[in-house]
Amino acid sequence: MTILRRTLIKAALAFGLAVSxxxxxxxxxxxxxxxxxxxxxxxxxxxxxxxxxxEQERDERFRKLFVSxxxxxxxxxxxxxxxxxxxxxxxxxxxxxxxxxQVVLTWAKRFKDYSGEKLQVAGNTKEDDHNWLVDSAxxxxxxxxxxxxxxxxxTPDGSLRITDIVVEGVSMAITQRQxxxxxxxxxxxxxxxxxxAMRTKVDQLKAEG
Amino acid sequence: MPLNMxxxxxxxxxxxxxxxLLVGCATPPPDDDPEAKADFEQLNDPLExxxxxxxxxxEGVDTVILKPLAQGYRAAVPAFGRDRVSDFLDxxxxxxxxxxxxxxxxxxxxxxxxxxxxxxxxxxxLGIMDVxxxxxxxxxxxxxxQTLGVWGVGEGPYLVLPxxxxxxxxxxxxxxxxxxxxxxxxxxxxxxxxxxxxxRTGVSxxxxxxxYLDVLDDVKRTSLDYYSAMRSLYRQRRAAQINAGKDPGKYxxxxxxxxxxxxxxxxxxxxxx
Numbered sequence: 001m002t003i004l005r006r007t008l009i010k011a012a013l014a015f016g017l018a019v020s021x022x023x024x025x026x027x028x029x030x031x032x033x034x035x036x037x038x039x040x041x042x043x044x045x046x047x048x049x050x051x052x053x054x055e056q057e058r059d060e061r062f063r064k065l066f067v068s069x070x071x072x073x074x075x076x077x078x079x080x081x082x083x084x085x086x087x088x089x090x091x092x093x094x095x096x097x098x099x100x101x102q103v104v105l106t107w108a109k110r111f112k113d114y115s116g117e118k119l120q121v122a123g124n125t126k127e128d129d130h131n132w133l134v135d136s137a138x139x140x141x142x143x144x145x146x147x148x149x150x151x152x153x154x155t156p157d158g159s160l161r162i163t164d165i166v167v168e169g170v171s172m173a174i175t176q177r178q179x180x181x182x183x184x185x186x187x188x189x190x191x192x193x194x195x196x197a198m199r200t201k202v203d204q205l206k207a208e209g
Numbered sequence: 210m211p212l213n214m215x216x217x218x219x220x221x222x223x224x225x226x227x228x229x230l231l232v233g234c235a236t237p238p239p240d241d242d243p244e245a246k247a248d249f250e251q252l253n254d255p256l257e258x259x260x261x262x263x264x265x266x267x268e269g270v271d272t273v274i275l276k277p278l279a280q281g282y283r284a285a286v287p288a289f290g291r292d293r294v295s296d297f298l299d300x301x302x303x304x305x306x307x308x309x310x311x312x313x314x315x316x317x318x319x320x321x322x323x324x325x326x327x328x329x330x331x332x333x334x335l336g337i338m339d340v341x342x343x344x345x346x347x348x349x350x351x352x353x354x355q356t357l358g359v360w361g362v363g364e365g366p367y368l369v370l371p372x373x374x375x376x377x378x379x380x381x382x383x384x385x386x387x388x389x390x391x392x393x394x395x396x397x398x399x400x401x402x403x404x405x406x407x408x409r410t411g412v413s414x415x416x417x418x419x420x421y422l423d424v425l426d427d428v429k430r431t432s433l434d435y436y437s438a439m440r441s442l443y444r445q446r447r448a449a450q451i452n453a454g455k456d457p458g459k460y461x462x463x464x465x466x467x468x469x470x471x472x473x474x475x476x477x478x479x480x481x482x
Contacts, residue, residue, distance in 0.1 A: 194433075205430070
């Protein structure tokens with residue numbers, strides 16, 4: 001009887017050890033999209049909430065954080081949709097430059113209205129080998145939490161980048177894509193006209209601060 | 210409830226259901242040109258010139274009347290007071306929420322709606338205090354356009370309604386049904402207090418506009434084409450609400466079907482190198 005019990009205890013211990021080691025072994029090469037989003041939210045909040053920083057310094061940090069965590073070139077290509085192929089390489093470069101400017105200014109302003117809400121990450125689902133969907137919610141003081149999903153992919157160097165934010169079922173990338181393609185249809189698909197409309201928009205956003 | 214009221218209710222419901230059947234069907238996109246099909250599915254706006262004209266008209270009305278009223282309301286009434294007003298108006302919609310929860314076959318939501326109505330009408334003093342939310346019964350909204358969507362009725366082409374704004378035949382049907390079938394309005398009419406229904410509609414419009422002041426300013430400020438950004442936001446939001454209604458308990462996945470895959474695919478094409 002004692003031998004059996006000992007074997008059982010050993011088996012249980014071995015099993016426990018194996019279970020505790022398994023995820024750790026997996027974590028070494030598998031990226032962790034949930035932790036990535038959690039860390040980004042923490043950094044963004046501490047940057048925005050840091051009142052000791054001068055406004056210019058804060059804007060600069062926000063831009064760096066944004067550009068290094070979002071795959072803006074991928075998003076830009078998606079947003080331009082089939083017009084990406086018709087653009088010349090110079091137009092593509094100019095488009096991505098203006099797109100980054102427009103997106104960063106848009107989100108910098110949105111973050112200025114930040115008033116202490118917390119982001120709670122619930123977990124993530126793997127869509128395929130390179131894409132994940134991270135589920136999270138913005139916890140507000142009053143009212144139900146706002147569901148936010150982050151579409152994340154890995155880059156060739158193994159780091160993670162955000163490709164879309166889906167707020168209450170509304171995809172930012174799809175909204176922008178429809179905005180841009182409608183604008184292009186309205187101006188006969190001319191990329192140069194789109195670029196000048198974007199320049200005007202960026203100047204407006206800068207002027208409003 | 211007096212018998213003649215129930216009779217009126219049934220008559221109205223029947224009339225509106227007939228309209229709902231007439232407009233319910235959606236038009237499928239052509240299959241031969243994939244890019245045109247993608248654009249069509251993406252924009253779904255065959256009446257765009259008319260819609261844009263009505264949109265500008267609504268913008269004019271908004272600039273001259275509704276937005277100033279909403280701004281005045283925000284300036285005059287502190288947040289606490291505005292919450293009391295919106296809680297009260299929300300509680301008045303409980304019968305509509307309940308009807309739709311039931312029609313959507315969502316027993317859990319129906320139970321929540323009943324619980325909220327009882328708690329908020331009594332302890333919340335006729336609904337001015339949402340006491341149910343902190344007690345673990347958060348509010349939700351359900352409407353008849355969403356119910357039709359849950360039943361599988363397609364949205365139909367995008368429409369901009371005068372004064373009302375973004376819609377489609379399915380959601381317009383929903384608005385019409387609720388306009389005629391709201392038990393609160395029927396009761397008020399029966400009591401010869403129709404003017405109270407109109408007051409409620411007007412106040413609700415200002416309250417709603419106040420809640421959307423910042424969001425709409427943001428969309429207008431950051432989009433290249435306000436009209437198409439609004440169209441996209443409206444359609445995605447409605448799709449998400451209907452998905453949530455179809456699959457209660459789980460939040461709607463991102464609307465993959467609206468267009469081709471979001472940016473991830475561009476990366477996938479590049480990934481092997």
